[in-house]
Amino acid sequence: MNLKISGHHLELTPALREYVITKLDRVLRHFDQVIDGNVVLSVDNHREKEKRQKAEINLHLKGKDIFIESCDADMYAAIDLMVDKLDRQVIKHKDKIQGHAHESVKYRGEPQELEAPSP
Template sequence: MNLKISGHHLDVTPALREYVTTKLAKVLRHFENVIDVSVLLSVDNHKETSQRAEISLHVKGRDIFVESADGDLYAAIDLLIDKLDRQVVRHKDRLHDHQHDGIKYRTLGTTPTDD
């Protein structure tokens, strides 16, 4: 997995880098097939919610993009990780829900049911 953390109008300190990686580890334990992760942390002084966090996660078969904004950068990262966690779990469920028994392995007289 390639991890890229960058800042826009912001210096990414080792504390911020460590915070993002520990929070991201929580998400990555749900899904192992992550190819590339790109995190962008930015500060914009023109808006009310001036701290933004964006993440682009490339997994096998899909790109997931999530963004969040808050007055505090750590709170924005927390919101970002919560949104990303929900999307990764949903993507994993979609991958695993489409697996059914093949026709030649079904017993005679049974039909597939909608669970």
């Protein structure tokens, strides 16, 4: 998997980079058909009283693109929220792909025609 991690208005330290990589390993355990991912960690300084830390990921899977974003006062908490949401979405996508809720067309019987009542 190709993973690109970048920071916006934030210095991306090796500790943050390593934290994101170890958290994303949990997602890769569930689903190994991940093509690439783009993680953006940013800080919004719109309000002077509080700084809003935001973590975003755009994950390109086989057959689907998933975009998740989360915000918190702490960057590590924002990353945790993002990974939790991403994990749920990836598991949902995997279940949808591997779900055997529908019978195969091969094993279905011939369609039965309904007779129209005579007037």
